[in-house]
Amino acid sequence: MAREEVKSLEVYEGGPALTFSMGPQHPGTGHFRMILTVVGDVVVRCDPDPGFVHRGEEKMCEYKTWITNIPHLERPAILDSAGMTYPYVLAVERLMGVEPPERAKYLRVIMAELQRICSHLYWLGLMGVFAGHATMYMWCFGDREYLVDLTQLIGGQRITHSYFVPGGVRNDAPVNVPKELMKDFRRYYRMMLGKDYPGGEVPEDFRKYALAVCDFFDTRLDEYYPMLLDSSIFIYRTKSIGVLKKEDAVSLGVVGPVLRGSGVKSDTRIDEPYDAYPYIKFNVPTMEGCDSYSRMMVGYYEMKESVRIIKQAIEQMPEGPVKLKQHPVTIRVPAGEVFASAEAARGQCSIYIRSDGTDRPYRVKICSPSFRNIIAIPHLIREVRIADVPIIYWSLNYWPVECDR
Amino acid sequence: MNLSVAEDVLNKLVDDLREKFGDKVLEVIVEPKKIVKILIAPDRIKDVAQYLKSEWGMDYVKGVTSVDLSRLPSKAQDGLEVIYHVSSLSSDVLRGVTLSLSTKVSLSNPIMPSLVNIWKGAEMHEREVYEMLGVSFEGHPDLRRLILPEFWSDKPPLRKEYVVPGRER
Numbered sequence: 329m330a331r332e333e334v335k336s337l338e339v340y341e342g343g344p345a346l347t348f349s350m351g352p353q354h355p356g357t358g359h360f361r362m363i364l365t366v367v368g369d370v371v372v373r374c375d376p377d378p379g380f381v382h383r384g385e386e387k388m389c390e391y392k393t394w395i396t397n398i399p400h401l402e403r404p405a406i407l408d409s410a411g412m413t414y415p416y417v418l419a420v421e422r423l424m425g426v427e428p429p430e431r432a433k434y435l436r437v438i439m440a441e442l443q444r445i446c447s448h449l450y451w452l453g454l455m456g457v458f459a460g461h462a463t464m465y466m467w468c469f470g471d472r473e474y475l476v477d478l479t480q481l482i483g484g485q486r487i488t489h490s491y492f493v494p495g496g497v498r499n500d501a502p503v504n505v506p507k508e509l510m511k512d513f514r515r516y517y518r519m520m521l522g523k524d525y526p527g528g529e530v531p532e533d534f535r536k537y538a539l540a541v542c543d544f545f546d547t548r549l550d551e552y553y554p555m556l557l558d559s560s561i562f563i564y565r566t567k568s569i570g571v572l573k574k575e576d577a578v579s580l581g582v583v584g585p586v587l588r589g590s591g592v593k594s595d596t597r598i599d600e601p602y603d604a605y606p607y608i609k610f611n612v613p614t615m616e617g618c619d620s621y622s623r624m625m626v627g628y629y630e631m632k633e634s635v636r637i638i639k640q641a642i643e644q645m646p647e648g649p650v651k652l653k654q655h656p657v658t659i660r661v662p663a664g665e666v667f668a669s670a671e672a673a674r675g676q677c678s679i680y681i682r683s684d685g686t687d688r689p690y691r692v693k694i695c696s697p698s699f700r701n702i703i704a705i706p707h708l709i710r711e712v713r714i715a716d717v718p719i720i721y722w723s724l725n726y727w728p729v730e731c732d733r
Numbered sequence: 734m735n736l737s738v739a740e741d742v743l744n745k746l747v748d749d750l751r752e753k754f755g756d757k758v759l760e761v762i763v764e765p766k767k768i769v770k771i772l773i774a775p776d777r778i779k780d781v782a783q784y785l786k787s788e789w790g791m792d793y794v795k796g797v798t799s800v801d802l803s804r805l806p807s808k809a810q811d812g813l814e815v816i817y818h819v820s821s822l823s824s825d826v827l828r829g830v831t832l833s834l835s836t837k838v839s840l841s842n843p844i845m846p847s848l849v850n851i852w853k854g855a856e857m858h859e860r861e862v863y864e865m866l867g868v869s870f871e872g873h874p875d876l877r878r879l880i881l882p883e884f885w886s887d888k889p890p891l892r893k894e895y896v897v898p899g900r901e902r
Contacts, residue, residue, distance in 0.1 A: 387897060665767065665768045678818065680768075686806070
């Protein structure tokens with residue numbers, strides 16, 4: 329955490345300046361404080377102050393075993409727990425020199441993409457609130473429910489499922505869907521799209537049900553566009569606000585939709601393909617606008633791509649085992665060093681592990697996407713009006729817990 | 734990314750560095766599936782970083798790690814290893830490769846030059862290493878605490894000598 333609390337009056341060019349804290353209780357920041365210096369209502373300096381939700385994940389990793397590390401490593405970003413545990417599991421697998429079975433690779437991809445959509449829906453929904461468009465919040469959270477239900481069917485938990493284990497996934501996807509869920513989905517389908525589910529009956533088979541939910545969500549995404557992204561409120565609030573130039577995005581080292589919103593086509597799923605991603609066709613959306621609007625649009629198009637990925641993965645997924653073997657919690661991992669990356673919802677998440685051959689890691693370093701994006705906050709929140717601060721902040725999809733770890 | 738192509742390029746890069754910096758390249762690990770690490774003497778780290786950026790297009794910092802080496806069972810040593818994980822967004826061949834550029838400083842006097850002037854993106858990462866492991870970066874524009882609370886007065890918490898209360902082994 330940064331300097332002591334300051335409430336002083338300094339004189340800048342243009343008049344007296346006031347320094348004050350925005351957060352950590354501010355609804356627009358959440359567990360995170362920005363120390364803003366303003367002249368009138370123009371912010372002249374912003375000093376981000378993370379650390380309110382620091383839990384010492386990296387130190388905790390040194391005390392827990394290789395397997396018991398998985399549940400607590402997903403806590404930094406529970407909306408995107410698959411994205412956070414993915415690099416860890418990949419890293420441990422590379423140290424052990426094992427590769428998961430084919431079916432597990434596809435299940436992992438499905439889970440990671442479901443969580444990406446759920447995380448992006450939260451992002452888009454709250455952006456609606458910040459931009460003065462509360463309906464978007466209701467829509468996103470209503471639709472998200474059926475995707476979270478899919479996550480629950482596969483992983484057993486709604487969000488923190490600890491589904492990935494070294495050498496595969498914890499359990500297989502179910503064969504059938506519960507009757508109540510089919511009924512509920514049918515009701516929601518009629519409510520949102522104004523017509524009955526085609527054919528009358530929602531499929532009971534899990535694969536077919538998942539494809540039906542994907543199709544439904546794809547239709548809903550098309551409705552989001554005129555509702556929020558093409559609406560004048562949203563465009564006025566986000567276009568040309570918080571411009572991060574392409575060369576700055578690279579030199580500051582930002583990741584994910586922030587980097588792609590600045591026109592850099594970089595995605596770990598393409599650059600360093602892992603698991604089933606090489607077998608799946610998808611695009612990496614980029615926007616050239618470099619502003620808050622571009623970043624939100626990249627997030628929106630990414631959801632569309634994720635739906636495509638899930639559909640392909642469900643169709644291509646072979647039968648077979650889902651893990652190499654059931655590990656005891658005290659497995660030993662060969663000594664060595666590894667650096668593994670995966671594309672989490674907020675961008676590339678990398679993990680460096682040093683193993684000394686015992687049942688616990690010697691050192692685990694998490695390079696989380698939000699921590700890599702925090703440097704963009706003082707860069708972008710400068711010479712902007714106070715009213716634009718929440719918009720810029722939230723367009724970075726910054727998640728304080730993920731940053732603090 | 735094609736692993737064999739990447740391995741060729743990385744071997745060329747290592748040879749180039751060895752030729753340019755001679756015995757300042759202390760240790761090299763090239764295992765593209767796991768890690769590609771080059772250990773450099775701390776007095777030349779800045780030159781190597783500058784060279785990598787200008788000649789090889791390494792312009793993108795992914796993270797800065799520091800490891801306390803004092804409790805390694807195989808080869809315990811008095812020191813902290815500081816590792817810069819860098820990559821390139823301008824070069825298509827090196828795009829999917831992460832190069833770990835590392836150096837060692839002593840535990841009692843952990844001072845090394847800051848690389849923020851070369852890689853701007855390392856600013857927050859260096860601040861984190863500074864508070865978590867106590868490494869001082871000379872030339873850093875704003876070396877302050879970032880995540881730890883203001884009242885923290887104990888040892889740097891990610892050093893091995895710091896034991897979490899109630900978790901003694």
